[in-house]
Amino acid sequence: MAVPAQVFTVPLYFDYGATFLWGITxxxxxxxxxxxxxxxxxLALISSTGGGLMRDGLFLQNGPPALLQTSIYLLIVAAAAVLVFAVGARLDHYRRYRHFSGLIQVVDALGLGAYAVVGMQLAIDSGIxxxxxxxxxxVNAVGGSILRDLFMRQEPEAFKPGTLTVVAVLISCFVFIILEKGFGFSPxxxxxxxxxxxxxxxxxxVRYNIRTRPLHGFIPEDRHT
Incomplete structure (x- = not known):
């Protein structure tokens, strides 16, 4: 008898914690x-859930977005917004502390791969x-930050030269596809x-400041005279 393939789900404590921290940022x-x-x-809502909204509403379209199927995410985002509105100056001060900044970076780094995997599994199940x-x-991994920047009329940081974010997600996606499709690993x-x-x-x-570079031979538009 064939054993159903196991799927990866983000642990609730991490999912809720990441939503709260991204909401605060x-x-x-x-x-x-x-x-x-x-x-x-x-901005708290867009930053913390924008990737999932784009995944469900724009690409998969398999009914209401996961964000709306339970009230917990909206309550978490509301709590983050109220907290920043009430004591935002103190939080902004703590944000500069090494330990708090390090926590954000660790959660962000873990979330990149975890949410990329969740998005890919849902896409595979939908026959994409x-x-x-x-x-x-x-999109599931970095869509929230891109939407946040667009809503603020800024160039998305994900598109600009910087430390490896999109590259990290892409390599992670290829690893998942190769293992799952090429070697027959369970999801x-x-x-x-x-x-x-x-x-x-x-x-x-981030630790060693390894950064992407602009394409060679092109002069950025803001440098043209």
Whole structure:
């Protein structure tokens, strides 16, 4: 008898914790821009759940987004926004501390691979082609930060030269696809090497300031006279 393939799911404590921390970072961006509570809450929502909203609403379209199927995520985002609105200046001060900044980086690095894997599994279950699977994994991992920057009329940081974020996610996606499709690993077993890959690449690039570079031979538009 065939054993059903195990799937990877993000542990609830990490899922909720990551949503809360990403909500705080998004809300702090809004607070530093001088937004009111509604603006702060909007950026908290976009930063923490934007990737999943794009995944469910734009690509998969398999019913209501996961965000709306339970009230817990909206309550977590609301708590993050209210906390920043109430004591935002203190949180912004603590954000500069090494330990708090390090916690954000660790959660972010773990979340990149974990949410990429979740997005890819959902895409595979929906019959998406392999390039589409990788795209959905990437969007699920970094879509929130891209939407946040676009809403603030900024160039998305993910598109600009910097430490390895998109690269880390892409390599993680390829690791998952190769193990799951090429070597026959169950989604659950393929998930962990993929998550570790994104985590290691992201933190290594931050620790040693390994950065992407602009394409050679092109002059950025803001340097043209």
């Amino acid at each position: 998004g809300a702090l961006v809004g607070a530093r821009r001088g937004y009111d509570l509604s603006g702060v809450a909007a 082609s392999l390039p589409g699977v990788v795209l959905i994994g990437l 659950y077993l393929a998930a962990w090497p993929a998550i570790f890959t994104a985590f290691a690449i992201r933190l290594f690039s």
